Amino acid sequence: MRDNSHKRHILKAISWRLVGSIDTMLVSWFISGDPMIGLKVGFSEVATKMLLYYLHERVWYKINLSKDKVLRESRKRHLAKTVTWRMVGTIDTMILAWIISGDPMTGLKIGFSEVATKMILYYIHERVWYKVKYGLPKKTEEEASAYE
Template sequence: MKDTSYKRHIAKTITWRIVGTVDTILLSWLITGDPLLGLQIGLAEVITKMILYFIHERVWFRVNLSKNGKVLESRKRHIAKTFTWRGLGTLDTMIISWIISGNPFTGLKIGFAELITKMILYYLHERVWYRTDYGLKARKY
Protein backbone atom coordinates (compact mmCIF):
# COMPACT_ATOMS: atom_id res chain seq x y z
CA MET A 1 0.00 0.00 0.00
CA LYS A 2 1.32 3.42 -0.98
CA ASP A 3 2.01 5.86 1.85
CA THR A 4 -0.21 8.89 1.14
CA SER A 5 0.23 10.55 4.52
CA TYR A 6 2.80 13.12 3.34
CA LYS A 7 0.15 15.71 2.45
CA ARG A 8 -1.41 15.26 5.89
CA HIS A 9 1.92 15.73 7.64
CA ILE A 10 2.74 18.77 5.55
CA ALA A 11 -0.67 20.30 6.37
CA LYS A 12 -0.23 19.53 10.08
CA THR A 13 3.27 21.04 9.95
CA ILE A 14 1.94 24.28 8.46
CA THR A 15 -1.04 24.64 10.81
CA TRP A 16 1.06 23.86 13.88
CA ARG A 17 3.77 26.27 12.80
CA ILE A 18 1.23 29.10 12.52
CA VAL A 19 -0.06 28.40 16.04
CA GLY A 20 3.43 27.87 17.44
CA THR A 21 4.94 30.97 15.85
CA VAL A 22 2.20 33.26 17.12
CA ASP A 23 2.68 31.82 20.62
CA THR A 24 6.48 32.28 20.45
CA ILE A 25 6.19 35.86 19.21
CA LEU A 26 3.77 36.79 21.99
CA LEU A 27 5.74 35.05 24.75
CA SER A 28 9.06 36.49 23.54
CA TRP A 29 7.55 39.97 23.42
CA LEU A 30 6.06 39.62 26.92
CA ILE A 31 9.29 38.25 28.41
CA THR A 32 11.73 40.66 26.73
CA GLY A 33 9.42 43.66 26.61
CA ASP A 34 10.59 44.22 23.02
CA PRO A 35 8.07 43.48 20.24
CA LEU A 36 10.80 43.52 17.57
CA LEU A 37 12.87 40.96 19.47
CA GLY A 38 9.75 38.83 19.90
CA LEU A 39 9.12 38.98 16.17
CA GLN A 40 12.75 38.11 15.35
CA ILE A 41 12.72 35.09 17.66
CA GLY A 42 9.35 33.86 16.40
CA LEU A 43 10.21 34.20 12.74
CA ALA A 44 13.74 32.78 13.11
CA GLU A 45 12.44 29.45 14.31
CA VAL A 46 9.88 28.99 11.54
CA ILE A 47 12.24 26.97 9.32
CA THR A 48 13.91 24.90 12.05
CA LYS A 49 10.59 24.09 13.67
CA MET A 50 8.93 23.06 10.40
CA ILE A 51 11.78 20.68 9.62
CA LEU A 52 11.82 19.25 13.15
CA TYR A 53 8.02 18.93 13.24
CA PHE A 54 7.85 17.14 9.88
CA ILE A 55 10.50 14.64 11.01
CA HIS A 56 8.67 14.18 14.32
CA GLU A 57 5.41 13.46 12.45
CA ARG A 58 7.09 10.94 10.15
CA VAL A 59 8.67 9.10 13.08
CA TRP A 60 5.40 8.96 15.03
CA PHE A 61 3.50 7.79 11.95
CA ARG A 62 5.77 4.75 11.84
CA VAL A 63 5.77 4.09 15.59
CA ASN A 64 3.53 1.21 16.59
CA LEU A 65 2.82 1.39 20.29
CA SER A 66 0.53 -1.61 20.42
CA LYS A 67 0.24 -3.68 23.55
CA ASN A 68 -0.84 -7.30 23.16
CA GLY A 69 -1.97 -6.54 19.62
CA LYS A 70 -4.11 -3.58 20.74
CA VAL A 71 -3.19 -0.14 19.41
CA LEU A 72 -2.45 2.51 22.01
CA GLU A 73 -5.54 4.62 22.66
CA SER A 74 -5.43 7.93 20.78
CA ARG A 75 -5.39 10.21 23.83
CA LYS A 76 -2.39 8.42 25.35
CA ARG A 77 -0.62 8.51 22.00
CA HIS A 78 -1.28 12.25 21.69
CA ILE A 79 0.01 12.88 25.19
CA ALA A 80 3.21 10.94 24.37
CA LYS A 81 3.60 12.89 21.11
CA THR A 82 3.03 16.13 23.02
CA PHE A 83 5.91 15.42 25.41
CA THR A 84 8.37 14.28 22.73
CA TRP A 85 7.59 17.26 20.51
CA ARG A 86 7.76 19.72 23.37
CA GLY A 87 11.23 18.48 24.34
CA LEU A 88 12.52 19.06 20.81
CA GLY A 89 10.66 22.34 20.39
CA THR A 90 11.74 23.80 23.71
CA LEU A 91 15.40 23.04 23.09
CA ASP A 92 15.18 24.69 19.66
CA THR A 93 13.44 27.78 21.10
CA MET A 94 15.97 28.14 23.92
CA ILE A 95 18.92 28.00 21.53
CA ILE A 96 17.40 30.41 19.01
CA SER A 97 16.28 32.85 21.74
CA TRP A 98 19.75 32.79 23.29
CA ILE A 99 21.45 33.42 19.93
CA ILE A 100 19.13 36.29 18.94
CA SER A 101 18.93 37.98 22.34
CA GLY A 102 22.54 37.29 23.28
CA ASN A 103 21.33 36.29 26.74
CA PRO A 104 21.12 32.62 27.80
CA PHE A 105 18.65 33.49 30.57
CA THR A 106 16.26 35.01 28.03
CA GLY A 107 16.40 31.74 26.12
CA LEU A 108 15.66 29.78 29.29
CA LYS A 109 12.76 32.04 30.29
CA ILE A 110 11.11 31.84 26.88
CA GLY A 111 11.70 28.10 26.67
CA PHE A 112 10.19 27.41 30.08
CA ALA A 113 7.17 29.63 29.40
CA GLU A 114 6.58 27.66 26.21
CA LEU A 115 6.61 24.38 28.10
CA ILE A 116 3.16 25.22 29.44
CA THR A 117 1.52 27.10 26.60
CA LYS A 118 2.81 24.92 23.79
CA MET A 119 1.93 21.62 25.46
CA ILE A 120 -1.67 22.73 25.84
CA LEU A 121 -1.82 24.13 22.30
CA TYR A 122 -0.11 21.05 20.80
CA TYR A 123 -2.47 18.62 22.52
CA LEU A 124 -5.48 20.58 21.23
CA HIS A 125 -3.93 20.68 17.74
CA GLU A 126 -3.48 16.89 17.81
CA ARG A 127 -7.09 16.35 18.91
CA VAL A 128 -8.40 18.53 16.09
CA TRP A 129 -6.30 16.67 13.52
CA TYR A 130 -7.33 13.30 14.93
CA ARG A 131 -10.93 14.10 14.04
CA THR A 132 -10.12 14.52 10.35
CA ASP A 133 -9.09 11.94 7.78
CA TYR A 134 -7.40 14.49 5.53
CA GLY A 135 -4.45 12.85 3.78
CA LEU A 136 -5.24 9.32 4.96
CA LYS A 137 -6.57 6.46 2.86
CA ALA A 138 -7.26 4.44 5.97
CA ARG A 139 -6.78 5.30 9.61
CA LYS A 140 -3.64 3.65 11.04
CA TYR A 141 -4.34 4.59 14.67
Protein backbone atom coordinates in the same frame (compact mmCIF):
# COMPACT_ATOMS: atom_id res chain seq x y z
CA MET B 1 -3.91 2.82 -2.66
CA ARG B 2 -1.74 5.92 -2.68
CA ASP B 3 -0.13 6.99 0.61
CA ASN B 4 -1.10 10.62 1.33
CA SER B 5 0.49 10.62 4.78
CA HIS B 6 3.34 12.90 3.62
CA LYS B 7 0.83 15.56 2.49
CA ARG B 8 -1.07 15.18 5.77
CA HIS B 9 2.10 15.67 7.80
CA ILE B 10 3.12 18.70 5.76
CA LEU B 11 -0.32 20.30 6.36
CA LYS B 12 -0.12 19.47 10.07
CA ALA B 13 3.36 21.00 10.22
CA ILE B 14 2.13 24.22 8.58
CA SER B 15 -0.96 24.56 10.78
CA TRP B 16 1.01 23.86 13.95
CA ARG B 17 3.75 26.28 12.94
CA LEU B 18 1.22 29.10 12.54
CA VAL B 19 -0.19 28.49 16.02
CA GLY B 20 3.25 27.91 17.54
CA SER B 21 4.90 30.95 15.97
CA ILE B 22 2.20 33.32 17.17
CA ASP B 23 2.59 31.91 20.69
CA THR B 24 6.40 32.21 20.50
CA MET B 25 6.23 35.81 19.29
CA LEU B 26 3.91 36.82 22.12
CA VAL B 27 5.86 34.97 24.84
CA SER B 28 9.21 36.30 23.54
CA TRP B 29 7.88 39.86 23.42
CA PHE B 30 6.46 39.57 26.95
CA ILE B 31 9.66 38.05 28.45
CA SER B 32 12.14 40.31 26.65
CA GLY B 33 10.01 43.46 26.69
CA ASP B 34 11.05 44.04 23.07
CA PRO B 35 8.55 43.35 20.26
CA MET B 36 11.40 43.06 17.73
CA ILE B 37 12.96 40.19 19.70
CA GLY B 38 9.54 38.54 19.74
CA LEU B 39 9.23 38.87 15.98
CA LYS B 40 12.79 37.73 15.31
CA VAL B 41 12.50 34.65 17.52
CA GLY B 42 9.07 33.80 16.09
CA PHE B 43 10.10 34.16 12.46
CA SER B 44 13.52 32.51 12.87
CA GLU B 45 12.04 29.34 14.28
CA VAL B 46 9.66 28.81 11.36
CA ALA B 47 12.25 26.93 9.28
CA THR B 48 13.78 24.94 12.11
CA LYS B 49 10.46 23.99 13.65
CA MET B 50 8.86 23.01 10.31
CA LEU B 51 11.68 20.58 9.63
CA LEU B 52 11.76 19.25 13.19
CA TYR B 53 7.95 18.89 13.31
CA TYR B 54 7.86 17.01 9.99
CA LEU B 55 10.53 14.59 11.22
CA HIS B 56 8.68 14.17 14.52
CA GLU B 57 5.45 13.35 12.63
CA ARG B 58 7.21 10.77 10.47
CA VAL B 59 8.64 9.00 13.54
CA TRP B 60 5.23 8.89 15.21
CA TYR B 61 3.57 7.72 12.00
CA LYS B 62 5.95 4.75 11.94
CA ILE B 63 5.17 4.02 15.60
CA ASN B 64 1.45 4.16 14.79
CA LEU B 65 1.91 1.37 12.26
CA SER B 66 3.24 -0.93 14.96
CA LYS B 67 1.22 -3.80 16.38
CA ASP B 68 1.57 -2.45 19.94
CA LYS B 69 -1.97 -1.33 20.84
CA VAL B 70 -0.73 0.86 23.73
CA LEU B 71 1.30 3.00 21.31
CA ARG B 72 -1.66 3.28 18.94
CA GLU B 73 -4.27 4.28 21.55
CA SER B 74 -5.14 7.87 20.71
CA ARG B 75 -5.18 9.82 23.98
CA LYS B 76 -2.05 8.18 25.41
CA ARG B 77 -0.36 8.49 22.04
CA HIS B 78 -1.27 12.16 21.75
CA LEU B 79 -0.01 12.83 25.25
CA ALA B 80 3.30 11.08 24.47
CA LYS B 81 3.60 13.02 21.19
CA THR B 82 2.88 16.24 23.08
CA VAL B 83 5.67 15.61 25.59
CA THR B 84 8.27 14.52 23.03
CA TRP B 85 7.48 17.39 20.69
CA ARG B 86 7.60 19.90 23.53
CA MET B 87 11.08 18.70 24.52
CA VAL B 88 12.37 19.15 20.96
CA GLY B 89 10.56 22.47 20.49
CA THR B 90 11.68 23.95 23.81
CA ILE B 91 15.34 23.21 23.16
CA ASP B 92 15.06 24.79 19.70
CA THR B 93 13.34 27.90 21.09
CA MET B 94 15.88 28.31 23.91
CA ILE B 95 18.81 28.17 21.50
CA LEU B 96 17.24 30.59 19.02
CA ALA B 97 16.14 33.05 21.74
CA TRP B 98 19.62 32.97 23.28
CA ILE B 99 21.29 33.66 19.93
CA ILE B 100 18.85 36.45 18.99
CA SER B 101 18.73 38.17 22.38
CA GLY B 102 22.40 37.56 23.17
CA ASP B 103 21.38 36.51 26.69
CA PRO B 104 21.24 32.84 27.71
CA MET B 105 18.85 33.66 30.58
CA THR B 106 16.38 35.24 28.15
CA GLY B 107 16.56 32.07 26.07
CA LEU B 108 15.88 29.91 29.13
CA LYS B 109 13.02 32.12 30.33
CA ILE B 110 11.34 32.13 26.92
CA GLY B 111 11.80 28.38 26.48
CA PHE B 112 10.46 27.46 29.89
CA SER B 113 7.57 29.93 29.67
CA GLU B 114 6.40 28.29 26.48
CA VAL B 115 6.23 24.80 27.95
CA ALA B 116 2.74 25.18 29.42
CA THR B 117 1.19 27.21 26.61
CA LYS B 118 2.64 25.05 23.88
CA MET B 119 1.66 21.74 25.49
CA ILE B 120 -1.94 22.86 25.81
CA LEU B 121 -2.04 24.25 22.27
CA TYR B 122 -0.31 21.17 20.82
CA TYR B 123 -2.68 18.74 22.53
CA ILE B 124 -5.66 20.65 21.12
CA HIS B 125 -3.99 20.67 17.68
CA GLU B 126 -3.47 16.89 17.84
CA ARG B 127 -7.09 16.27 18.85
CA VAL B 128 -8.36 18.44 15.98
CA TRP B 129 -6.13 16.62 13.47
CA TYR B 130 -7.25 13.28 14.90
CA LYS B 131 -10.73 14.13 13.62
CA VAL B 132 -9.38 15.01 10.15
CA LYS B 133 -9.05 11.84 8.08
CA TYR B 134 -7.14 13.32 5.13
CA GLY B 135 -4.05 11.26 4.30
CA LEU B 136 -4.95 8.30 6.49
CA PRO B 137 -5.63 4.80 5.20
CA LYS B 138 -9.28 3.79 5.39
CA LYS B 139 -10.06 1.66 8.45
CA THR B 140 -12.69 -0.94 9.03
CA GLU B 141 -15.32 -0.10 11.64
CA GLU B 142 -13.66 -2.51 14.07
CA GLU B 143 -10.24 -0.87 13.65
CA ALA B 144 -11.75 2.61 14.03
CA SER B 145 -13.53 1.76 17.27
CA ALA B 146 -10.41 0.06 18.70
CA TYR B 147 -8.38 3.23 18.07
CA GLU B 148 -10.85 5.49 19.88
